Amino acid sequence: MKKLAFAFCLTLSGLAKDVAQAQAQSGKLHIPDIPGYRTLKCDFHMHTVFSDGHVWPTFRVHEAVRDGLDVIAITEHIDYEGFPDEIRKDYNKSYQLAQEAARGKDLLVISGVEISPRVPPYHHNALFVSDANALPADYMKSGKKEFVMKEDMTRAELMAPFLAAQKQEAFVFYNHPGWGWWDGKDTTLFTPFHQELLDRGILKGVEVANSGNYNVIAHRLAMEHGLTMISNSDEHYDVFPRYRDGHRPMTLVFAEEKTAEGVRKALLERRTAAFFDNYLVARQQEAEALFKASVHASLEKQQRKKEPRLLVKLYNESDIPFRVSVKSEYDLEGHPLGQVTLNPRDTAELVLRAVWETPRETLLEIEVTNILVSPEEALKTRFVLRSED
Ligand SMILES: [Zn+2]
Numbered sequence: 001m002k003k004l005a006f007a008f009c010l011t012l013s014g015l016a017k018d019v020a021q022a023q024a025q026s027g028k029l030h031i032p033d034i035p036g037y038r039t040l041k042c043d044f045h046m047h048t049v050f051s052d053g054h055v056w057p058t059f060r061v062h063e064a065v066r067d068g069l070d071v072i073a074i075t076e077h078i079d080y081e082g083f084p085d086e087i088r089k090d091y092n093k094s095y096q097l098a099q100e101a102a103r104g105k106d107l108l109v110i111s112g113v114e115i116s117p118r119v120p121p122y123h124h125n126a127l128f129v130s131d132a133n134a135l136p137a138d139y140m141k142s143g144k145k146e147f148v149m150k151e152d153m154t155r156a157e158l159m160a161p162f163l164a165a166q167k168q169e170a171f172v173f174y175n176h177p178g179w180g181w182w183d184g185k186d187t188t189l190f191t192p193f194h195q196e197l198l199d200r201g202i203l204k205g206v207e208v209a210n211s212g213n214y215n216v217i218a219h220r221l222a223m224e225h226g227l228t229m230i231s232n233s234d235e236h237y238d239v240f241p242r243y244r245d246g247h248r249p250m251t252l253v254f255a256e257e258k259t260a261e262g263v264r265k266a267l268l269e270r271r272t273a274a275f276f277d278n279y280l281v282a283r284q285q286e287a288e289a290l291f292k293a294s295v296h297a298s299l300e301k302q303q304r305k306k307e308p309r310l311l312v313k314l315y316n317e318s319d320i321p322f323r324v325s326v327k328s329e330y331d332l333e334g335h336p337l338g339q340v341t342l343n344p345r346d347t348a349e350l351v352l353r354a355v356w357e358t359p360r361e362t363l364l365e366i367e368v369t370n371i372l373v374s375p376e377e378a379l380k381t382r383f384v385l386r387s388e389d
């Protein structure tokens, strides 16, 4: 009978996990708001048949709604047409079609384009453009089903789309630095061209992760130059197959409101977290706020015969699993080095032993090894816990 009850319990907890997993796999991740701000799930980089993608803009909307995203930008290459015979060149069109398709849905579509020369400064996205067709790509010889730059292109031609983007008050960020490494290019990722973009107040952000791949050099650039940290899918096909076992990459934007202006303000104020492959990359303030909004800690006194103990419960309300290393002045039963995984929508219970003089409060120091606050450091935070009685 005892065995049966035990088996039943196992089945039940297995079931609870399956539900959490199913919810996570449905793509609609729960990621809580932080004090003062809404947490918006955003993807600011994707393509359609209007440049070199292979889906129609309405499909991007369908995917984003299915995946529970709050904000997307479709960012066609201003210098490439994949289907010039079938589709008339118009880099505003995918935004217009997506916006139309998102009407009445809980998805905000913002405008954007990708400026993509194969020489410095390489690829950048410009968000919030008012007219994508006004960004010149005169450095190209041909962008129709092929990508051929002029041999005698000038620096002014390369700078021109950035100046046009600035005129439109766009938010510009550096895409996938190091993308040309496969052919031995882009070995210097921050060039004099980038310095000029920074000095002119044009360059504001960088993808520290692109299509789920983290780039430590991009992370260093973000920290060194005060750039907003971004993570996007850069999808050209359908998002799902690539991330079927996990979650699609996204940028978490901590905004005062879910409007284009709210997103713009948050990006300018660098209130983001790059989220990919169950890692978060953020600045200390946002990283700590998000972890504390996700994980709720409580303390209970326990007695096992003559042994006083403390039971710590760490409930993770989010769909992000956190890998933590917990330090306490007491013995953490069964957790060498205090290593614990805080599973999504689950409670981890830690028993503190050798608690001979039961305190009213105790300190837990926590390192969250899948939240990076710099290229070298994981988030460190603490909980001061008081027992309820
Ligand atoms: Zn690109």
Ligand SMILES: [Zn+2]
Pocket (backbone or CB within 6 Å): 045, 046, 047, 114, 234
């Ligand atoms: Zn792209």
